[in-house]
Protein backbone atom coordinates (compact mmCIF):
# COMPACT_ATOMS: atom_id res chain seq x y z
CA UNK A 455 0.00 0.00 0.00
CA UNK A 456 1.27 3.48 -0.90
CA UNK A 457 0.30 6.02 1.76
CA UNK A 458 0.42 9.79 1.81
CA UNK A 459 0.55 10.79 5.47
CA UNK A 460 -0.09 14.37 6.55
CA UNK A 461 1.42 15.78 3.36
CA UNK A 462 1.79 19.54 3.26
CA UNK A 463 3.49 21.40 0.41
CA UNK A 464 4.96 24.82 0.99
CA UNK A 465 6.32 27.49 -1.32
CA UNK A 466 9.35 29.65 -0.57
CA UNK A 467 8.58 33.33 -0.40
CA UNK A 468 11.35 35.92 -0.12
CA UNK A 469 10.80 39.24 1.65
CA UNK A 470 12.41 42.33 0.13
CA UNK A 471 15.22 42.19 2.71
CA UNK A 472 16.01 38.56 1.76
CA UNK A 473 14.28 36.68 4.58
CA UNK A 474 12.75 33.39 3.41
CA UNK A 475 9.29 32.33 4.52
CA UNK A 476 7.39 29.14 3.68
CA UNK A 477 3.76 29.58 2.59
CA UNK A 478 1.36 26.63 2.38
CA UNK A 479 -0.04 25.41 -0.94
CA UNK A 480 -1.44 22.11 0.33
CA UNK A 481 -2.24 21.29 3.91
CA UNK A 482 -2.32 17.95 5.77
CA UNK A 483 -3.38 15.59 2.99
CA UNK A 484 -3.64 11.92 3.99
CA UNK A 485 -4.87 8.94 1.99
CA UNK A 486 -3.74 5.51 0.80
CA UNK A 487 -3.59 3.79 -2.55
CA UNK A 488 -4.11 0.04 -2.45
CA UNK A 489 -2.71 -2.45 -4.97
CA UNK A 490 -5.28 -3.16 -7.67
CA UNK A 491 -7.12 0.10 -7.09
CA UNK A 492 -7.79 2.97 -9.50
CA UNK A 493 -8.24 6.21 -7.59
CA UNK A 494 -9.17 9.50 -9.28
CA UNK A 495 -7.91 12.80 -7.86
CA UNK A 496 -10.07 15.76 -8.90
CA UNK A 497 -10.08 19.45 -8.05
CA UNK A 498 -10.16 22.77 -9.86
CA UNK A 499 -7.13 24.11 -11.69
CA UNK A 500 -4.25 25.13 -9.40
CA UNK A 501 -5.45 23.14 -6.37
CA UNK A 502 -2.13 21.25 -6.16
CA UNK A 503 -2.96 17.89 -7.76
CA UNK A 504 0.23 17.73 -9.86
CA UNK A 505 2.38 18.87 -6.94
CA UNK A 506 0.92 16.10 -4.77
CA UNK A 507 1.98 13.47 -7.34
CA UNK A 508 5.41 15.05 -7.76
CA UNK A 509 5.93 15.15 -4.00
CA UNK A 510 5.48 11.36 -3.85
CA UNK A 511 8.51 10.89 -6.11
CA UNK A 512 10.60 13.69 -4.65
CA UNK A 513 10.24 15.66 -7.89
CA UNK A 514 9.22 19.01 -6.42
CA UNK A 515 11.14 22.04 -7.70
CA UNK A 516 13.69 23.61 -5.35
CA UNK A 517 11.43 26.47 -4.27
CA UNK A 518 8.83 24.03 -2.91
CA UNK A 519 9.12 21.61 -0.02
CA UNK A 520 7.10 18.71 1.30
CA UNK A 521 6.27 17.94 4.89
CA UNK A 522 4.75 14.65 6.01
CA UNK A 523 5.57 11.09 4.97
CA UNK A 524 5.28 8.90 1.90
CA UNK A 525 5.05 5.26 3.06
CA UNK A 526 5.24 2.03 1.13
CA UNK A 527 3.75 -1.01 2.86
CA UNK A 528 3.89 0.84 6.18
CA UNK A 529 7.53 1.92 5.86
CA UNK A 530 8.35 5.63 5.56
CA UNK A 531 10.47 6.30 2.47
CA UNK A 532 13.23 8.91 2.75
CA UNK A 533 13.77 11.14 -0.35
CA UNK A 534 16.82 9.20 -1.64
CA UNK A 535 14.84 5.94 -1.52
CA UNK A 536 11.90 7.57 -3.34
CA UNK A 537 14.33 8.57 -6.09
CA UNK A 538 15.64 4.99 -6.33
CA UNK A 539 12.11 3.61 -6.69
CA UNK A 540 11.25 5.87 -9.65
CA UNK A 541 10.40 3.84 -12.74
CA UNK A 542 10.72 0.51 -10.96
CA UNK A 543 8.17 0.64 -8.13
CA UNK A 544 6.64 4.08 -8.59
CA UNK A 545 5.97 5.42 -12.06
CA UNK A 546 5.02 9.02 -12.81
CA UNK A 547 3.23 9.96 -16.02
CA UNK A 548 3.64 13.76 -16.19
CA UNK A 549 1.04 16.16 -17.48
CA UNK A 550 3.40 17.85 -19.96
CA UNK A 551 4.64 15.83 -22.91
CA UNK A 552 7.96 17.71 -22.72
CA UNK A 553 8.97 14.89 -20.33
CA UNK A 554 9.93 13.01 -23.52
CA UNK A 555 13.60 13.54 -24.36
CA UNK A 556 13.66 15.49 -27.68
CA UNK A 557 16.90 13.77 -28.72
CA UNK A 558 15.57 10.22 -28.38
CA UNK A 559 13.23 8.35 -30.70
CA UNK A 560 10.03 6.77 -29.42
CA UNK A 561 11.78 3.39 -29.79
CA UNK A 562 14.53 4.45 -27.36
CA UNK A 563 11.97 5.69 -24.83
CA UNK A 564 10.01 2.45 -24.95
CA UNK A 565 13.15 0.29 -24.94
CA UNK A 566 14.27 1.96 -21.74
CA UNK A 567 10.93 1.23 -20.07
CA UNK A 568 11.16 -2.39 -21.25
CA UNK A 569 14.72 -2.81 -19.94
CA UNK A 570 13.45 -1.87 -16.48
CA UNK A 571 10.98 -4.77 -16.63
CA UNK A 572 13.31 -7.22 -18.40
CA UNK A 573 10.22 -8.19 -20.35
CA UNK A 574 11.93 -7.20 -23.63
CA UNK A 575 10.99 -8.39 -27.05
CA UNK A 576 9.54 -6.82 -30.14
CA UNK A 577 6.32 -8.80 -29.57
CA UNK A 578 5.55 -7.06 -26.25
CA UNK A 579 6.39 -3.69 -27.79
CA UNK A 580 4.13 -4.03 -30.81
CA UNK A 581 1.32 -5.39 -28.62
CA UNK A 582 1.53 -2.33 -26.37
CA UNK A 583 1.65 0.05 -29.35
CA UNK A 584 -1.44 -1.62 -30.77
CA UNK A 585 -3.26 -1.33 -27.44
CA UNK A 586 -2.56 2.40 -27.43
CA UNK A 587 -3.61 2.80 -31.08
CA UNK A 588 -0.09 3.70 -32.20
CA UNK A 589 1.25 2.49 -35.54
CA UNK A 590 4.64 0.76 -35.71
CA UNK A 591 6.18 3.61 -37.72
CA UNK A 592 5.87 5.83 -34.63
CA UNK A 593 8.95 4.05 -33.26
CA UNK A 594 11.28 5.94 -35.64
CA UNK A 595 9.87 9.33 -34.77
CA UNK A 596 11.24 11.97 -32.41
CA UNK A 597 8.91 13.67 -29.89
CA UNK A 598 8.65 16.84 -32.05
CA UNK A 599 7.18 14.67 -34.83
CA UNK A 600 4.27 13.50 -32.63
CA UNK A 601 0.92 15.15 -32.05
CA UNK A 602 0.05 16.07 -28.43
CA UNK A 603 -2.28 13.07 -28.13
CA UNK A 604 0.29 10.69 -29.65
CA UNK A 605 2.99 11.92 -27.28
CA UNK A 606 0.59 11.37 -24.38
CA UNK A 607 -0.06 7.81 -25.56
CA UNK A 608 3.69 7.17 -25.85
CA UNK A 609 4.08 8.29 -22.21
CA UNK A 610 1.23 5.98 -21.20
CA UNK A 611 2.86 3.17 -23.17
CA UNK A 612 6.14 3.70 -21.21
CA UNK A 613 4.15 3.45 -17.98
CA UNK A 614 2.39 0.24 -19.00
CA UNK A 615 5.72 -1.31 -20.07
CA UNK A 616 7.35 -0.41 -16.75
CA UNK A 617 7.27 -2.88 -13.84
CA UNK A 618 5.87 -0.24 -11.46
CA UNK A 619 3.53 -1.36 -8.69
CA UNK A 620 2.03 2.12 -8.45
CA UNK A 621 1.40 4.52 -11.32
CA UNK A 622 0.80 8.21 -10.65
CA UNK A 623 -0.76 9.53 -13.85
CA UNK A 624 -1.32 13.25 -14.33
CA UNK A 625 -4.22 14.04 -16.68
CA UNK A 626 -3.42 11.02 -18.83
CA UNK A 627 -6.64 11.48 -20.83
CA UNK A 628 -6.16 15.20 -21.54
CA UNK A 629 -6.01 16.09 -25.27
CA UNK A 630 -7.64 12.79 -26.21
CA UNK A 631 -11.03 12.47 -27.83
CA UNK A 632 -13.69 10.48 -25.97
CA UNK A 633 -12.94 7.20 -27.70
CA UNK A 634 -9.16 7.44 -27.22
CA UNK A 635 -9.67 8.46 -23.56
CA UNK A 636 -11.89 5.41 -22.98
CA UNK A 637 -9.25 3.18 -24.63
CA UNK A 638 -6.56 4.70 -22.43
CA UNK A 639 -8.65 4.03 -19.32
CA UNK A 640 -9.29 0.45 -20.46
CA UNK A 641 -5.49 0.03 -20.46
CA UNK A 642 -5.32 1.40 -16.92
CA UNK A 643 -8.05 -1.06 -15.92
CA UNK A 644 -5.93 -3.92 -17.32
CA UNK A 645 -3.04 -2.76 -15.13
CA UNK A 646 -5.43 -2.59 -12.17
CA UNK A 647 -6.41 -6.21 -12.83
CA UNK A 648 -2.70 -7.12 -12.66
CA UNK A 649 -2.58 -5.61 -9.17
CA UNK A 650 -1.17 -2.21 -10.00
CA UNK A 651 -2.38 0.73 -7.87
CA UNK A 652 -3.14 3.81 -9.97
CA UNK A 653 -3.60 7.40 -8.84
CA UNK A 654 -5.10 9.33 -11.74
CA UNK A 655 -5.41 13.12 -11.76
CA UNK A 656 -8.32 14.28 -13.88
CA UNK A 657 -10.75 17.14 -14.43
CA UNK A 658 -13.32 14.76 -15.89
CA UNK A 659 -15.56 13.74 -13.01
CA UNK A 660 -17.88 11.82 -15.36
CA UNK A 661 -14.99 9.58 -16.47
CA UNK A 662 -13.82 9.28 -12.87
CA UNK A 663 -17.31 8.15 -11.78
CA UNK A 664 -17.28 5.56 -14.54
CA UNK A 665 -13.81 4.09 -14.07
CA UNK A 666 -12.40 4.88 -10.62
CA UNK A 667 -12.90 2.78 -7.50
CA UNK A 668 -12.51 5.85 -5.32
CA UNK A 669 -12.62 9.58 -5.85
CA UNK A 670 -10.50 12.08 -3.92
CA UNK A 671 -11.03 15.79 -4.24
CA UNK A 672 -8.87 18.73 -3.29
CA UNK A 673 -10.43 22.05 -2.38
CA UNK A 674 -8.73 25.16 -0.97
CA UNK A 675 -5.53 23.28 -0.24
CA UNK A 676 -7.03 20.35 1.68
CA UNK A 677 -8.39 16.93 0.84
CA UNK A 678 -12.11 17.28 1.30
CA UNK A 679 -13.44 14.06 -0.25
CA UNK A 680 -12.34 10.44 -0.19
CA UNK A 681 -15.34 8.41 -1.29
CA UNK A 682 -16.25 5.41 -3.37
CA UNK A 683 -17.82 5.73 -6.79
CA UNK A 684 -21.09 4.49 -5.29
CA UNK A 685 -21.04 7.12 -2.53
CA UNK A 686 -20.55 9.80 -5.20
CA UNK A 687 -23.40 8.58 -7.41
CA UNK A 688 -25.66 8.25 -4.36
CA UNK A 689 -25.21 11.94 -3.56
CA UNK A 690 -22.34 11.80 -1.05
CA UNK A 691 -19.35 14.06 -0.72
CA UNK A 692 -18.65 17.70 -0.04
CA UNK A 693 -20.93 20.47 -1.26
CA UNK A 694 -18.66 21.48 -4.17
CA UNK A 695 -18.15 17.87 -5.33
CA UNK A 696 -21.92 17.23 -5.23
CA UNK A 697 -22.55 20.45 -7.16
CA UNK A 698 -19.95 19.41 -9.78
CA UNK A 699 -21.47 15.92 -10.08
CA UNK A 700 -25.04 17.19 -10.28
CA UNK A 701 -24.10 19.61 -13.07
CA UNK A 702 -23.00 16.71 -15.30
CA UNK A 703 -25.29 15.15 -17.92
CA UNK A 704 -24.40 11.73 -16.38
CA UNK A 705 -26.17 12.73 -13.16
CA UNK A 706 -29.39 13.58 -15.02
CA UNK A 707 -29.24 10.41 -17.14
CA UNK A 708 -28.89 8.40 -13.95
CA UNK A 709 -32.06 9.85 -12.45
CA UNK A 710 -34.16 10.35 -15.59
CA UNK A 711 -37.36 8.25 -15.59
CA UNK A 712 -37.15 5.37 -18.07
CA UNK A 713 -38.16 6.31 -21.60
CA UNK A 714 -37.64 10.07 -21.12
CA UNK A 715 -35.07 11.72 -23.36
CA UNK A 716 -31.73 12.30 -21.62
CA UNK A 717 -30.33 15.81 -21.64
Ligand SMILES: Nc1ncnc2c1ncn2[C@@H]1O[C@H](COP(=O)(O)OP(=O)(O)OP(=O)(O)O)[C@@H](O)[C@H]1O
Nearest residue numbers: 465479498499500501502503504505506515517518
Ligand atom coordinates in the same frame (compact mmCIF):
# COMPACT_ATOMS: atom_id res chain seq x y z
N1 LIG B 1 7.49 25.89 -8.90
C1 LIG B 1 6.45 26.54 -8.39
N2 LIG B 1 6.64 27.64 -7.65
C2 LIG B 1 5.62 28.31 -7.07
N3 LIG B 1 4.34 27.92 -7.19
C3 LIG B 1 4.08 26.83 -7.90
C4 LIG B 1 5.11 26.07 -8.55
N4 LIG B 1 4.53 25.03 -9.18
C5 LIG B 1 3.21 25.14 -8.97
N5 LIG B 1 2.94 26.20 -8.20
C6 LIG B 1 1.62 26.65 -7.75
O1 LIG B 1 1.06 25.60 -6.99
C7 LIG B 1 -0.34 25.53 -7.22
C8 LIG B 1 -0.71 24.12 -7.58
O2 LIG B 1 -0.14 23.78 -8.83
P1 LIG B 1 -0.47 22.38 -9.55
O3 LIG B 1 0.25 22.39 -10.85
O4 LIG B 1 -0.20 21.27 -8.62
O5 LIG B 1 -2.05 22.52 -9.77
P2 LIG B 1 -3.06 21.49 -10.41
O6 LIG B 1 -4.12 21.23 -9.42
O7 LIG B 1 -2.33 20.30 -10.95
O8 LIG B 1 -3.65 22.38 -11.61
P3 LIG B 1 -4.11 21.97 -13.09
O9 LIG B 1 -5.36 21.17 -12.91
O10 LIG B 1 -4.36 23.28 -13.75
O11 LIG B 1 -3.00 21.19 -13.74
C9 LIG B 1 -0.66 26.56 -8.29
O12 LIG B 1 -1.20 27.68 -7.67
C10 LIG B 1 0.67 26.88 -8.91
O13 LIG B 1 0.73 28.21 -9.33
